[in-house]
Amino acid sequence: MNLLRILLLSTSTVLVHGRAPAGPWDAFNFAPKSKTVYPTAIHSVHGSVINPQQLVLNAGSTTIATRGSWIALDYGVEVGGLISLRFDAVTSTSAISLSFTESASFIRPTASDDSSFPSANTTYDGVLRVPAPLKTGFWTQPSSALRGGFRFLTIVSDSDSSVTISNVSCAISFMPHVQDLRAYSGYFYATDPAFHDADFLTKIWYAGAYTVQTNTVPLSTGRKVPFAPAGTWANDANLGVAGPIIVDGAKRDRAVWPGDMGIAVPAQFVSTNDLIPTRNALSTMFSAINPSTGALPESGPPLSQLGSDTYHAWSLIGTHNYYLFSGDTSWLQQVWANYTRAVAFLEGKVDRTGLINITGLRDWARLGGGGYNAEGNALLYRVLTTASDLANYLNNTALASAWSKNATALKTKFNAAFWLESAGLYRDNQTTTLCPQDANSFAILFNLTTSAPQASRISEGLQKNWNDLGPVAPELPDTISPFIAGFELQAHFESGNDARALDLLRRTWGYILYTNLSVQSTLLEGFTANGSLSYRSYRGYNYDPAYTSHAHGWSAGPTPALTFYLLGLTITSVQGKTWSLAPHVNGGVPNAEGGFETPLGWFGFKWTLMNGASSRALTVRVNTPSISSGVFKVPMGMGGKVTMDGGAARSFMEGDEIELQGGSHSVLLQQSA
C-alpha cells in the first residue's frame, strides 16, 4: 500500500516536468550533456607542461614539470562543482594548487577570482592547495571548498619536482535533483536578421535559462558567514528550510535574494518549470518573519540581511508569481497568515499622505531610495494588486477588495506625487528631478501609468539614459544594471515600443554574451558604463572587479521577455486556465516560436510575419490545454481580415481581442492595405 502510493507520487512528479519538442533550438542550450564535465580546451600553458592537450576531454596524462609552471583549462561554459583528478605520478615533494575564475580576465596561478569578500587587490580568495604529500590515485576537492561558478581552472606546480595528472573532471553541483540538465520543459526560437548573429535571440533566451540553473543549488552549499579568512573560501553554509533552493548567483553570494527572484523565477518558469527551489526559497523567507513586526528579511541565511522594504515587497510579489505558475494552493494556505502580516507591515508604513514612507533602506544597490520614494511606492502598488488577486483565489473577497481599493488610491497618489511633466517621467521623490530607471520601468509594467501615450513617453524618456551598451542608471551612476534593464526591456514591449525593446536587448545582452570579459554562456551581474567589470566598485564592492558575478539570475530578463512579449504567450490566471497571445511583431523580427508547460499541460505558439508589397500577413499556430481558454490580440498596425481554422474571414482592428478555446488553432491575419 505504502509502496504503491510512493510510486504514484513519483509518477505524478515526473509528469509535471514534460519535455519541450526537439528542434534546432536545442543546439543553443548551454547546459552540459553530462553532470560530469571535462575541459573542452586549453586556454594557455606557462613554463614546462608536457602533453597539455591530454587533459581536454580526458584523453590522457599531462605532466607539470617545474615550480611555477601552470596550465589553464577551459570548460567551455560556466560550470560549478567539485574537481576530481588522478595523480598518475608524484614524488614525495610534488605539490600543486588550483585557482578558479569565471572571467578569462582573472586567469592567474596565484589567485582565484573573488567570492568570499571584495578586496581591491582582487586576490582575497587565493588558491586551493592540494594537501601535500600527494598520493597517486584519485583525488576530490573537499566539499567545503566548492566553487559554485567558474569556467577556467588553473593548475600550478608549487614544487621543483614534477607531477603527472589525468582525468580532471568537475562534478556539477547545481540542479542536484535533476539528472538531465538539458531536459527543458519550455523552448524558444527566433531569428534576428538585423543583428550580426541571427541566432542571438535564441542564444540569449537559453543563456538566461542556464544562468538560473546554475543558481539552483543544494541546501548546504551557501557562502559561509562570517566570510572565510583571506586566502580561502567556504561554501558549506545552510541556505534555508529545504533544498534545492534558488540563490542569486553561482559563484556568489549563494544566498536567497527575493528581488533577484523577480526576474529569475519567470525565467525559470518558461524554461525548466523547476519551481520547487523557488517554493523552498519563499518558505525560507516566510519562516524568518519577525514575529513582532511582520518584517521579512532582505536575504536568506546565512547572510540573513535585514532592513529592506523593497526586498520585503519582492517576497510578496514572488509569492504571487509562484502561485500563478504552480497553482500550489496548499502551500499558499500554509504561508497565508505570515503573508498577510507581511502585507500589513508595508501598509503600516503608509501615512496620512497615502504614500509609503520607505524606512528599510537596503535595496538592489541604488542610491537615494528612502522616504516617499517612487520605486518603493511602485512596488507597494504591485504588492497590493497581486495580494488582491491571491485573496480572490482563496475566496477571501473582503480582503481582496480592501487591498484592491488601497491599490487604486495609491495609484492616484503616486501620479500626483511623482509625475514630472517637464521630463515626461516619474521622479525619484518630491524633492528631486532625478528620474530613476527602476520606478519608471515598474510604473509601466505594474500599470501605474494612466494612459498609453503616457507609458510611451516614459519609454522614450528612458532611452535618453542609453549609451552603446545600454541604460546607465541615474540612480546608480556609472552603472549598467541588467537586473533593472530586464524590467526596462519588458516596459518597452509593454508600452508597444517593440523596436526600442529589441535595440536595448541587443545593446546590453549582446555586450554580455559576446564580450571576452564575460563567460559567454551565463549572464553578468552588472558592469560600468564603459563595459568594465568594476560593477558597484564604489557601492559596497570595494573596487574589486574580480568579485562581480558572471552567473546572476537577475540578469535573465530576456528569457521571460522573449516568451511573454516577443512571442507574446502569457498566462493570465493560475496555471494558465486563461492565457493571452499578443505577439510583438513591430520590431523587425520575422518569426518566433516557443512554449512552456504548467500543471495543466503544454502551451505552444508560433508566428510568422510575411511582408507583401502593400501589406503584411501574420500566420499563427497555437496549441493549449483543452480545458483552458484565451484571447488572441491583434497586434498594433495589423488590423485586417482574420481567418480562424480555415473558416470565413472576419474584420478586426488593431488591439482587438479574439476569444479562443483551448486546443489547436491556426489563425491567418491579413493586414488591410
Ligand SMILES: *[C@@H]1O[C@H](CO)[C@@H](O)[C@H](O)[C@H]1NC(C)=O
Ligand atoms: C579580449 O580581446 C582583446 C582584443 O583581442 C584582448 O586584447 C584581450 O586580452 C582579451 N581579453 C581577455 C580577458 O581574454
Ligand SMILES: *[C@@H]1O[C@H](CO)[C@@H](O)[C@H](O)[C@H]1NC(C)=O
Ligand atoms: C588582499 O586584501 C585583503 C584585505 O581585503 C587581505 O586580507 C589579503 O591579505 C590581501 N591579499 C594579498 C594576496 O595581499
Ligand SMILES: *[C@@H]1O[C@H](CO)[C@@H](O)[C@H](O)[C@H]1NC(C)=O
Ligand atoms: C575519472 O573521473 C571520474 C569522474 O570523477 C571517475 O568516476 C573515475 O573513476 C575516474 N577514473 C579514474 C581512472 O580515476
Ligand SMILES: *[C@@H]1O[C@H](CO)[C@@H](O)[C@H](O)[C@H]1NC(C)=O
Ligand atoms: C510564520 O511565522 C512564524 C513566526 O511568527 C514562524 O514561526 C512560522 O514558522 C511561520 N510559518 C511559516 C509557514 O513560514
Ligand SMILES: *[C@@H]1O[C@H](CO)[C@@H](O)[C@H](O)[C@H]1NC(C)=O
Ligand atoms: C519616515 O519615517 C521615519 C521613521 O518613522 C521618520 O523619521 C521620517 O521623518 C518619515 N519621513 C517622512 C517624510 O515623513
Ligand SMILES: *[C@@H]1O[C@H](CO)[C@@H](O)[C@H](O)[C@H]1NC(C)=O
Ligand atoms: C530624493 O532623491 C534623490 C535622488 O535619488 C536623493 O539623492 C535624495 O536623497 C532623495 N531625498 C530624500 C528625502 O530621500
Ligand SMILES: *[C@@H]1O[C@H](CO)[C@@H](O)[C@H](O)[C@H]1NC(C)=O
Ligand atoms: C473558492 O471557491 C471556488 C468556487 O466555490 C472553489 O472552486 C475553490 O476551490 C475555492 N478555493 C479555495 C482555495 O477554497
Ligand SMILES: *[C@@H]1O[C@H](CO)[C@@H](O)[C@H](O)[C@H]1NC(C)=O
Ligand atoms: C487600506 O489603507 C488604509 C489607510 O492607509 C489602512 O488603514 C488599511 O489597513 C488598509 N487596508 C488593508 C487591507 O491593508
Ligand SMILES: *[C@@H]1O[C@H](CO)[C@@H](O)[C@H](O)[C@H]1NC(C)=O
Ligand atoms: C490598469 O489600470 C486601470 C485603472 O487605472 C484599469 O482600468 C486597467 O484595467 C488596468 N490594466 C490592467 C492590464 O490591469
Ligand SMILES: *[C@@H]1O[C@H](CO)[C@@H](O)[C@H](O)[C@H]1NC(C)=O
Ligand atoms: C571604465 O570605467 C571604470 C570605472 O569608472 C574606470 O575605472 C576605468 O578606468 C574605465 N576604463 C576605461 C578603459 O576607460
